[in-house]
Amino acid sequence: MGEEIMMLLLRIFLYSLCLAALPGYAQEPTEHYDADCLPLHRVGKYGPFDYNQAPANQRQLVEGPHFSDHYLAYRLGKATAKISGGHGTDTPAAGFSYTLWAFPNHPLALAAMEDLAIKHKSDMPPGAQLRVHCYFQRAVRFTPDDPVVRALYGYYYARRGKKEEAMAQLAKAESLDSGIPDVAVYSAFAYFEMKEFDKSLAAAKQAYQLGHQLPGLRNKLERAGKWRD
Numbered sequence: 001m002g003e004e005i006m007m008l009l010l011r012i013f014l015y016s017l018c019l020a021a022l023p024g025y026a027q028e029p030t031e032h033y034d035a036d037c038l039p040l041h042r043v044g045k046y047g048p049f050d051y052n053q054a055p056a057n058q059r060q061l062v063e064g065p066h067f068s069d070h071y072l073a074y075r076l077g078k079a080t081a082k083i084s085g086g087h088g089t090d091t092p093a094a095g096f097s098y099t100l101w102a103f104p105n106h107p108l109a110l111a112a113m114e115d116l117a118i119k120h121k122s123d124m125p126p127g128a129q130l131r132v133h134c135y136f137q138r139a140v141r142f143t144p145d146d147p148v149v150r151a152l153y154g155y156y157y158a159r160r161g162k163k164e165e166a167m168a169q170l171a172k173a174e175s176l177d178s179g180i181p182d183v184a185v186y187s188a189f190a191y192f193e194m195k196e197f198d199k200s201l202a203a204a205k206q207a208y209q210l211g212h213q214l215p216g217l218r219n220k221l222e223r224a225g226k227w228r229d
Helices: 002-020 056-066 068-075 092-102 107-120 132-142 147-159 163-175 181-193 197-209 216-223
Strands: none
Touching: 056 068, 056 092, 068 092, 068 107, 092 107, 092 132, 107 132, 107 147, 132 147, 147 163, 147 181, 163 181, 181 197, 181 216, 197 216
16 A cells, blocks of 8 residues: 555656646745734634625724724824724724734725835834734735735835835736726836836826826826826
């Protein structure tokens, strides 16, 4: 029996070598994941769930007490937010942290955490349970084919001067061919940060063609003298 198992394992190994040698065959590389980002599944934690697939009541269960007021406070530049139900206050990042434990690919929570890290000049803004980079690593590990996550991750890297990493994430977002306006928007901003103005313009025009309404992206390119009709 032992010899038969050894022969079976050998055949499997040889088959995998032949498969890897086929033209066009390539395994997806394993993306880096830091140990301090902690496991996705933890006892006592709600989630994780895919935000894009979550029903409205499940979203509300998390966003009601842990996101909506926190996001409003963040947008208003406040240091604290009222906790739903009148149970005191919390920092915006604390609410976003809970939200991202439950929904690792929550796009607005990811975007807000990225921005808070820039504003506080720290990858752990007040109230964050993990480094902001960890939230991106967790999102990519949980939903590797979410194009919005990839575009946001590219923007994260672009704002921190890591062009090679940013371009890799943006290429992945583009390869997923989502047709989602937010993917084009975040890609345009990321390319702008890297002074890849032609790519930024192309992504911006795509965003507007897909229905993006806010003029800030176009205004940014116009001020830089890079917008062309």
